[in-house]
Amino acid sequence: MQNPATSKQQVLEVLRDAGVNPTSQRVEIGFVLFSACAHLSAEEIMQRVNADYPVVSKATVYNTLGIFAEHGLVREVIVEPGKVFYDPNVSPHHHFYYVDSGELVDIPAHDLQVRSLPDLPEDTELQQVDIVIRLRRKTNSSTVARA
Known part of the structure; x- marks a missing residue:
């Protein structure tokens, strides 16, 4: 995604356009990732998604990021073993x-x-x-x- 997402509705549409089923958890993860337009790790994404109250598990975050990468919504940038950033650009x-x-x-x-x-x-x-x-x-x- 080239431009920051300004709403969860916009994220929902981006997911649908990419052929990703827009579950509420995927929309939350997508909004954190696409609105920041920053390089974030899975742990950083999980912390931001769950900042107010825990709603998304670690496994869901990792699985969702994998789906986003498969559908061309993010790039996985491996900087060293065990250190991966997700890039919405x-x-x-x-x-x-x-x-x-x-x-x-x-x-x-x-x-x-x-x-x-x-x-x-x-x-x-x-x-x-x-x-x-x-x-x-x-x-x-x-x-x-x-x-």
């Missing part, structure tokens, strides 16, 4: 991942060019290229403690 783009803060930031597709790829195995075709550039903020040598 499904247009071609890449990411900076700040390992020290856990922040994920978009890189417009035109800012990074892949000049060539290896030969693909027989009977396969390229689906997508996702690049995550891992960064760490520089430490100032004057702030390093002296022994």
Whole structure:
């Protein structure tokens, strides 16, 4: 989803248009994800959905995010083992991942060019290229403690 969702009705329509059955829990999860237009983990989504009172289980959140990814509503961005962000921006783009803060930031597709790829195995075709550039903020040598 490219533009933020401004209502749950809009999320319901987006889900229907994508062929996803819009259950109340899916609409809640979709609204949190699509209204924020941010890179969120499943845990962050669950916390936001359940902020007022628990309505959605962890399994439901994970299953729903999987369905959203299968239907092209979100991209799963795996930044390290066990750390996955869900990105509602499904247009071609890449990411900076700040390992020290856990922040994920978009890189417009035109800012990074892949000049060539290896030969693909027989009977396969390229689906997508996702690049995550891992960064760490520089430490100032004057702030390093002296022994």
